[in-house]
Amino acid sequence: MDGLIRQFRVAYAATNGEQLAETLTPDVQAHSAKLRAIWGPGDLRSMTADLNFLFHQDQARLSIRLSKEETSGWYAIYTAYWKAIGEILAVKGLRNGAQSSWAKVYEAWKDLTLLTIRGYTNHDFENWTIPCLYVTGRYLRLYAMRADAERVLSSDNTAIDDLKDDFDPQAEENKCLEDCARHLNRIFQICASDRAPLEESRKWGVYYAVNLLFKTYFKLNSEPLSKNILRAISAGRSDIPPIDKFPKSQQVTFKYYEGVLAFLEENYVEAEKHLEMAWLMCHKDAQRNLELILTYLIPCRLLTTHTLPSAQLLKPFPHLQKLFIPLARAIKKSDLRAFDIALRDGEDEFIKRRVYLTLERGRDIVLRNLLRKVFISGGFEEAKNGAAPVRRTRIPITEFTAAMQISGGEAIDADEVECLMANMIYKNLMKGYIAHERGTVVLSKSGAFPGTKV
Amino acid sequence: MNTAYTPVTIRQGFGLAYQSQHQYPYNAPANPPQPSNTMSPSSDQQQQKFDWPQSVRNYVQRTFQASNEIPGVGREEKESRLKEIIRSEQEKGTMFTTNWDEMPLPQQLIQKERQQALMAAVDPATTQSKSPSFAANSKKRKSSDFSESEQTNGSPVPWRSTKALSLEDRVSKPANDKRLLMDGPLTGKSKFQKNVEKRQRRGDGGYQSSYRSPSPPPPSGPIVGLNESLEKPYFRLTAAPKPEDVRPERVLHHTLDLLKRKWRKENNYNYICDQFKSLRQDLTVQHIRSEFTVSVYEIHARIALEKGDLGEYNQCQTQLRALYRAGVKGNPIEFKAYRILYFIHTANRTALNDAIADLTTAEKEERPVKHALNVRSALALGNYHKFFQLYLDVPNMGAYLMDMFIKRERLAALANMCKAFKPELKLRYVTEELAFESDAEAAQFIIDYDQELLQERDDHIVFLTAKAGQTFENARAQACSRVDLKGQI
Numbered sequence: 001m002d003g004l005i006r007q008f009r010v011a012y013a014a015t016n017g018e019q020l021a022e023t024l025t026p027d028v029q030a031h032s033a034k035l036r037a038i039w040g041p042g043d044l045r046s047m048t049a050d051l052n053f054l055f056h057q058d059q060a061r062l063s064i065r066l067s068k069e070e071t072s073g074w075y076a077i078y079t080a081y082w083k084a085i086g087e088i089l090a091v092k093g094l095r096n097g098a099q100s101s102w103a104k105v106y107e108a109w110k111d112l113t114l115l116t117i118r119g120y121t122n123h124d125f126e127n128w129t130i131p132c133l134y135v136t137g138r139y140l141r142l143y144a145m146r147a148d149a150e151r152v153l154s155s156d157n158t159a160i161d162d163l164k165d166d167f168d169p170q171a172e173e174n175k176c177l178e179d180c181a182r183h184l185n186r187i188f189q190i191c192a193s194d195r196a197p198l199e200e201s202r203k204w205g206v207y208y209a210v211n212l213l214f215k216t217y218f219k220l221n222s223e224p225l226s227k228n229i230l231r232a233i234s235a236g237r238s239d240i241p242p243i244d245k246f247p248k249s250q251q252v253t254f255k256y257y258e259g260v261l262a263f264l265e266e267n268y269v270e271a272e273k274h275l276e277m278a279w280l281m282c283h284k285d286a287q288r289n290l291e292l293i294l295t296y297l298i299p300c301r302l303l304t305t306h307t308l309p310s311a312q313l314l315k316p317f318p319h320l321q322k323l324f325i326p327l328a329r330a331i332k333k334s335d336l337r338a339f340d341i342a343l344r345d346g347e348d349e350f351i352k353r354r355v356y357l358t359l360e361r362g363r364d365i366v367l368r369n370l371l372r373k374v375f376i377s378g379g380f381e382e383a384k385n386g387a388a389p390v391r392r393t394r395i396p397i398t399e400f401t402a403a404m405q406i407s408g409g410e411a412i413d414a415d416e417v418e419c420l421m422a423n424m425i426y427k428n429l430m431k432g433y434i435a436h437e438r439g440t441v442v443l444s445k446s447g448a449f450p451g452t453k454v
Numbered sequence: 455m456n457t458a459y460t461p462v463t464i465r466q467g468f469g470l471a472y473q474s475q476h477q478y479p480y481n482a483p484a485n486p487p488q489p490s491n492t493m494s495p496s497s498d499q500q501q502q503k504f505d506w507p508q509s510v511r512n513y514v515q516r517t518f519q520a521s522n523e524i525p526g527v528g529r530e531e532k533e534s535r536l537k538e539i540i541r542s543e544q545e546k547g548t549m550f551t552t553n554w555d556e557m558p559l560p561q562q563l564i565q566k567e568r569q570q571a572l573m574a575a576v577d578p579a580t581t582q583s584k585s586p587s588f589a590a591n592s593k594k595r596k597s598s599d600f601s602e603s604e605q606t607n608g609s610p611v612p613w614r615s616t617k618a619l620s621l622e623d624r625v626s627k628p629a630n631d632k633r634l635l636m637d638g639p640l641t642g643k644s645k646f647q648k649n650v651e652k653r654q655r656r657g658d659g660g661y662q663s664s665y666r667s668p669s670p671p672p673p674s675g676p677i678v679g680l681n682e683s684l685e686k687p688y689f690r691l692t693a694a695p696k697p698e699d700v701r702p703e704r705v706l707h708h709t710l711d712l713l714k715r716k717w718r719k720e721n722n723y724n725y726i727c728d729q730f731k732s733l734r735q736d737l738t739v740q741h742i743r744s745e746f747t748v749s750v751y752e753i754h755a756r757i758a759l760e761k762g763d764l765g766e767y768n769q770c771q772t773q774l775r776a777l778y779r780a781g782v783k784g785n786p787i788e789f790k791a792y793r794i795l796y797f798i799h800t801a802n803r804t805a806l807n808d809a810i811a812d813l814t815t816a817e818k819e820e821r822p823v824k825h826a827l828n829v830r831s832a833l834a835l836g837n838y839h840k841f842f843q844l845y846l847d848v849p850n851m852g853a854y855l856m857d858m859f860i861k862r863e864r865l866a867a868l869a870n871m872c873k874a875f876k877p878e879l880k881l882r883y884v885t886e887e888l889a890f891e892s893d894a895e896a897a898q899f900i901i902d903y904d905q906e907l908l909q910e911r912d913d914h915i916v917f918l919t920a921k922a923g924q925t926f927e928n929a930r931a932q933a934c935s936r937v938d939l940k941g942q943i
Binding site: 166167223264352354356357360361364415420421422425426427433435436437442 | 731734769772775776779804807808810831838871873874875876879880
């Protein structure tokens with residue numbers, strides 16, 4: 001305790017938020033010795049005596065000025081921290097055989113989180129201390145997930161709400177995480193609703209809190225809640241400092257989620273914009289993040305500008321190569337069958353990443369490329385009187401049918417071919433019209449396939 | 455396990471009698487009949503209480519008379535010992551034959567025991583040999599402890615047996631005596647609970663509380679229903695359900711049979727839905743998650759589908775998904791296929807993605823699931839030709855779901871056709887491509903949007919696609935924005 005509070009004083013004297021937050025880290029992997037020292041003999045009485053002395057009597061050594069409110073706030077926080085450490089050490093088996101569970105860790109850490117939040121509402125904590133909110137929120141989410149996993153394993157059904165007519169499977173599975181989301185939302189509110197002038201406002205904590213919330217909501221599979229947060233931010237945009245004033249890491253995470261949200265809403269233009277920003281700002285060594293961004297940016301590009309990823313781009317990401325290169329190759333070669341196979345092979349992963357329904361639409365591009373080939377191979381009409389030669393624009397449906405059968409590897413009837421061609425026209429991938437009675441397609445003389453120079 | 459329930463009543467009876475006696479020692483004789491009302495539910499016991507002989511009452515009275523008090527022996531100790539004595543007599547059925555007038559008072563017994571204990575303490579060897587439970591006299595008593603003391607308890611009368619028992623045990627831990635006194639499940643009584651009861655009694659001014667049934671403890675597990683009626687209207691719960699309002703699974707099986715018969719015969723959806731909801735509620739509050747539960751949800755889901763009640767259907771489907779995931783048997787193939795069709799209808803891409811993620815490779819090859827997946831991909835690729843062919847051949851009850859969005863997809867297909875086909879199409883072609891039942895139906899569908907789009911030719915009718923402009927495009931956009939999300943979770 002002594003060492004911890006000394007650290008607290010140093011950080012406080014320097015008004016260094018990061019350093020202050022460091023005193024609340026429960027990272028048992030990295031600092032198990034330190035945590036065990038804090039826990040000491042595990043005696044609540046001697047711990048409170050220590051804290052009492054350090055906060056109340058030992059003022060002389062406190063080179064900092066803490067108001068009474070602040071003192072009692074921090075006092076409560078370190079008491080709760082100490083208790084949480086006890087549970088964490090126990091659950092990790094580092095406390096002389098004492099037993100605990102992640103559920104207990106979660107509860108203990110939740111107490112700490114609530115007290116930290118209260119520090120801002122009731123104990124006049126200043127805005128430079130908000131990294132403390134980050135660290136409590138971050139670990140609250142981790143412990144909630146562990147507690148949920150632990151409960152699922154033990155198939156404990158205590159989460160059932162007897163007042164409901166039916167079971168709530170989602171709530172049962174993610175009981176702690178849903179609870180956690182509420183507290184994280186409190187953190188967000190406490191940051192966003194601060195009315196102090198910008199330089200001392202907690203608004204600087206908004207994006208960190210939002211990113212934590214996004215992570216949680218995505219895990220809970222509730223994008224609508226994420227949309228609510230986005231809406232809240234854009235409503236308060238005039239008050240919240242512009243995003244480019246925030247640390248880059250926060251910008252990247254936020255842009256990534258904003259992009260994925262737009263992606264899931266099929267707003268690919270918007271999604272591409274955000275994802276591209278995230279891509280450009282992302283640290284070059286953050287391989288995992290870069291890969292995640294590309295997972296959505298590539299399908300976006302495919303649909304918006306029909307661009308395929310280059311081998312160069314995918315070079316550092318073997319996993320993405322495996323997923324996207326077969327698709328890209330099939331599109332280039334306008335091979336319907338290869339495309340279908342590539343899509344089926346990657347289906348599980350695509351579904352998991354929720355890009356399947358988007359990639360599936362790439363089939364339109366394969367088809368467009370195929371029809372374009374038919375058109376080009378149709379050659380030119382005989383030029384009249386030395387005028388520039390014109391492509392043959394009246395093409396029998398049967399030619400397209402033959403192409404689709406060869407490329408798709410299976411029989412297809414004329415009605416379905418017409419239907420697919422109608423789609424091409426409807427989606428502006430091809431210009432022209434179908435003369436059903438005559439069994440021909442009449443393509444536009446100029447730019448029959450927009451964007452392909454034909 | 456009603457551990458906490460039964461003891462409350464019993465203790466109230468005893469405690470009430472003695473406590474009031476303690477407070478008003480001279481009223482004591484009037485009191486003993488009082489507890490009988492509040493006594494345990496056993497009528498047998500109740501009978502005995504009613505017949506408490508006067509000699510017992512006198513004995514009780516003497517116990518609490520101020521003149522008989524022995525300093526150092528607390529009221530609680532006296533009380534518990536008294537209870538033990540009376541219970542023992544009662545159990546042996548010697549209540550009437552015992553000479554109560556010569557019976558040593560509890561405080562006298564306690565005093566005697568203490569003296570013996572003191573002697574024993576001087577000579578530890580004797581104590582240990584005499585009381586095997588001495589060492590085990592810790593806070594945690596195990597079930598084995600009870601049998602031990604019973605064994606030692608060679609004499610049938612408790613106060614005589616005390617000699618053989620650990621005296622220390624009896625004196626310093628009155629709570630343990632109670633354990634000997636009461637039946638197994640009654641023993642788990644904490645000091646806290648006792649205080650709570652005392653407080654309750656005080657608040658009620660003594661014995662009124664005896665008429666009030668103690669509030670049941672918070673449910674420590676699923677309740678077990680006691681209701682035997684087959685039909686029960688649905689009410690939304692606002693408080694924890696009472697067992698007498700809930701039907702046990704045995705009854706629910708009959709309920710389901712009855713509902714199936716009634717549905718076939720009367721086809722009254724409002725009634726059926728209401729009954730199914732109460733049936734589901736009874737299953738939920740009793741935490742029953744069996745194949746029977748699955749069949750209830752499956753049947754309700756099918757009925758709701760048939761009646762187009764998508765809200766109810768969706769609730770059932772959500773439950774079924776969880777039940778199948780938990781490995782309960784049912785018809786997952788059928789309902790996973792419905793689930794896909796349902797999310798096509800609500801155009802919920804996220805849920806659709808999850809529904810596909812739920813499928814195993816084997817399930818994807820099953821006909822209903824394969825059909826639903828094909829419907830999905832046909833729509834995703836704008837392949838209305840394939841879509842309408844799939845519409846004509848739907849496994850199980852999927853057609854009810856496809857009916858929900860068939861109009862929307864017809865509009866989309868028409869919008870598509872109007873842009874691509876020029877200058878016209880035979881109506882016959884539209885009828886066939888869009889799976890209308892007849893040319894007349896197709897014609898009506900088109901006319902509903904624009905009467906100018908059909909034209910009679912010599913032997914057929916044509917649909918003037920080139921003239922349609924944005925008609926169907928606008929209608930499609932409107933239809934897409936109006937997806938009923940009722941009951942969506």
